[in-house]
Amino acid sequence: MTDAACANSTEKFADPDWTADGTRRARVPLDRLRTLWINTGTLCNIACRNCYIESSPTNDSLAYIRRAEAARFLDEIRRDAWPVTEIGFTGGEPFLNPDILPMLADALECGFSALVLTNAMQPMMRQRVQEGLLALRKVHGGKLRLRISLDHYSTTFHDEERGTGSFDRTIEGIDWLAAHGFAIALAGRTCWGESEADARAGYAALARARGWPVDAASREQLVLFPEMDGRTDISEITDACWDILKISPDSVMCASSRMVVKPRGETAPVVVPCTLLTDIPAFAMGSSLAEAEKAHGGMFDHGAVKLCHPHCARFCVLGGGSCSSSPAERGCP
Template sequence: MSIRTQDAPPRLNPAKFQHPEVTLKGERRAQVALTALDTLWVNTGTLCNITCANCYIESSPRNDALVYITPAEVAAYLDEAEGMGVREVGFTGGEPFMNPGLVPMLDDVLSRGLHALVLTNAMQPMRRYAEPLRALLARHGGARLVVRVSLDHHDAAVHDIERGAGSYARTMEGLEWMAREGFTIHVAGRVGFGHDGEAAMRAGYAAVFARHGIPVDATDPVALMLFPEMDAGRDVPEITEACWGILGKSPDSLMCASSRMVVKRRGAERPAVLACTLLAYDARFELGATLEEAARPVALNHPHCATFCVLGGASCSR
């Protein structure tokens, strides 16, 4: 197995992804309209219990650029989102379980009959809430609550390159605990961590899941999501209106056609709504203070739009 051994990719021309309406070549830039609000994402804050080697949002034990959002603030957005037909609420970070209000937020979501998705590393912050999580599961069952655990590679040594020595073992302990408690578990890995091919990656995960009693189907692309590596400095093509026909894709298939994310910036009086979970710091993707204000088209004016969504075909939602 080779790990990140490819030659360094070409670097991005800084003149790309600048104008909201046209590309560097003068072609009309693709835009995506919000067709339905299926998923509301909530960033619980950028603080995390670990510092990864390549975190798209630069989470760490010291990064509080996005501060803890409160249950009351989230409830106001849930009220608005319910009127727009939302079906799922996703919680991401940072590490969501660093936010002391996460379990009450989950309880609110599930009490409304909505689905909830939590992205976590399943380490100590989650385990601190063992009893409240058991109570949550007892009240609502496990069908509408999915916990997606970041396990970057099925090999411990490779995973620990990204997340630090011993992190694989601590995450596996969390996975085993959730399996014993009856939670619905999904796993997220990274395809950039090996070049053996997707089939081999899934086979490696399947062996780990079987060995540890983790009820995840490694052949299911939702239960085991393998995300493309994100490098905003890598040269990628700008997405034009013509690309939809060339690639045989519909703009409706992209995350920004069916989701929005709420964040609270350090020092801000109130949260803001962004177009995308991946672009928390780019002001061009901040769309307003309410979901109604944010229900406008999004210009695909960032390298992640091409790498992750259009060409990578990835989605953070189920």
């Protein structure tokens, strides 16, 4: 973007209401809450080179959410008739959380679809987890979906992000899911300078060779996420940018989703705008969906999210990223 309303500055994102050049910062109101994300905790079995929230085997800045804590939000959705259709689980690695299977069962039994973002490695491949997943698939079928992080269709580039040997272990997990009839999708990255067409062609060839039920031409079955390199400069988003970019605020992820997280040391989970702004206290919106809807002051304007973090621009607006599987969200048509 080259418009003056989106100009560069060394003091970007410092003020929640105004950009560095004194222009009113863009806001995204909650249009319709379709996806509620549960962050199962930041612990992960691996440490990726550019993990969006710096998950690792030692990072427990977000504690494990327990079944009863997640159930409280499911109860609120039903009691107050929130239009949620999907419960998403992400981390960290969700299958490290000891309550992941009962939380999935609760979401599915309440009538929601359930989406799990996983690396499909050892935590998912434990016998107890496999047996639990098979039982859930038998009852709920395609309402349970798993999106596997496969950063590239080649061993070299995937392992460059996730560590030597990770590609083969992830392939093993995807093979198991495909062989047992699970609804699966893939998530890759776009940081190697190839065109989207070439990337999709590479994933398509891999899926055919492995017999995976993945249509790489579908932006729902293969999601290609922008790289989140915080060292690179990024433009701020103002009200004028919607027309410049020819997109609508209601196409951005925080217009239709919220995330539940439990910061380490806290006694209860809190609601935050999205899957990326997980451990920044200023982005806590309250302890319930009702409180989040009314959040005002600081980073919020009566529930609307002020786009005052680089992730808002880099991933959601300029990058077109969306973690949900909802076809209504930009990045997942």
